[in-house]
Amino acid sequence: MPEPLTKRQKQIFNYLTHSIQQEGYPPSIREIGEALGIKSPRGVVGHLEALEKKGYLSRERGARTIKIKSSLGGRFPNRPQKQAGRFGENVPVLGAIAAGSPILAEENLEDHLLVDERFASGKNIFALKVKGESMLGAGILPGDYVLVRQQLKVENGEIAAVLLDDEATVKRVHCSKTTLRLVSENPAMAPIEVRENEKRVQILGKIVGVMRKL
Amino acid sequence: MPEPLTKRQKQIFNYLTHSIQQEGYPPSIREIGEALGIKSPRGVVGHLEALEKKGYLSRERGARTIKIKSSLGGRFPNRPQKQAGRFGENVPVLGAIAAGSPILAEENLEDHLLVDERFASGKNIFALKVKGESMLGAGILPGDYVLVRQQLKVENGEIAAVLLDDEATVKRVHCSKTTLRLVSENPAMAPIEVRENEKRVQILGKIVGVMRKL
């Protein structure tokens, strides 16, 4: 049962785990201070002592020797190579999706995106670059990357990536007993209705995130 | 095709990977020397330089900043999420921004987000969680994180994070010679006009990215 942390202590701990994951080695006292806006080394040391006392980390003498305790449910160890993907996921970006082939096949792969774990939780996440303006009303613009969790079915009304006539698109899906209605969040575009067993459509997965670069 | 190592270089490299894995952080020059029976720091540095030249590792300035290259068949990475030279940035997430205080001050800091370097290029990037619906028309919804590059002025018509009456908001900024017009991308909300030297407004930076979790 881990001792509770204060809000500030949580921030420090959060930064530590992320930084170690990202760089491969722990930050120095002053680097921690710089990242969190603490101007005196002593201020940072106070937090480290508190975190150590509460059992969240340990320190050796010497520079950059913070160790995150792995006993905390094994959630925040600093053995980066054994905990790959706990703090960031390298998500594949798919280009044109060849019909029939497995979605994550090599020929579909275009790039990789580094995404915070909280945005790409779970396995089988991939990304698509949005082309049309069909989801304008849902705040999804052309050029955006959508993060997709691979699944065969989605709940009524959820936004999904759908393979429609060999073209990957993003649509809101309304399912009735026998049909799927693919609705564009754009008044200029009419809904598309198809029977569920038709081969024209295939649900690729649920949209779990959107990323835009301006 | 990794360049071949000498026997001694292999020993060094081996020790490095094992030590990083065991301790959680890289050894210092002298610790390497102690472990391998090299009595002069210079002796160790020579090996590190050779290993770096041959592409097995990289180093930053500062103590204990050796990074094993993960491109070598991915066998000994010490930062798993970065593949093939692709990097991520650890971006601070700001909460309520206290007026007057430096933007990145402690009281504003809420969390950290790991973001692909292509979304957070350059320095002084921070993130804000969007609260209102004022930028609906620009595809920015409440709950989204906007990535902000800190800068004092923005070009005409760009979307910016603005501190308005102690409240951080996202607005499209139109500048004339003497006034700033802050336009919401939402027909329900009227534009706000202020004189540039008024203290009510302060431009925090330009929006360079949007991230949404669904």
Next chain:
DNA sequence: TTGACAAGTATACATTTGTATGGTATTCTT
């Protein structure tokens, strides 16, 4: 009201750590 704790600033100091200088050998290739 006192006392503990959290959270910090400013400054000084000691240690750790990386870097640089100037050598010595050995092995290998040209």
Next chain:
DNA sequence: AAGAATACCATACAAATGTATACTTGTCAA
């Protein structure tokens, strides 16, 4: 034979880094 790379030593030095002292502020419980 000359040059380059490997593989070291001893020592000095500077920069990075952790540590320590002293003081401030606010909160919260006894």
